[in-house]
Amino acid sequence: MTGLPDSPSYEDDETLAKLQQALDEATGVDLRAALEGAIEDRKAEIRRDARTTQPAD
Structure with a gap:
């Protein structure tokens, strides 16, 4: 893919982990x-946060 960031990792997100457990x-x-x-x-x-923190080329 051109110009798209890699898929963000959801594994380390505490909020997402709590939602999944619930x-x-x-x-x-x-x-x-x-x-x-x-x-x-x-x-x-x-995903939005990952896009905004990607350095511009």
């Missing part, structure tokens, strides 16, 4: 859907 423990359908949405939002935020 999803793993969730039993209600509505709660699971809300957590899945929050996880996707957090991943998008991490």
Whole structure:
């Protein structure tokens, strides 16, 4: 790919880890859907942050 940063690592993000743990423990359908949405939002935020911290060539 040209000019695109590598995919950010989600492994070290504490917020994302907590959301994933809550999803793993969730039993209600509505709660699971809300957590899945929050996880996707957090991943998008991490990707945005990775793009803004990439040095310009």
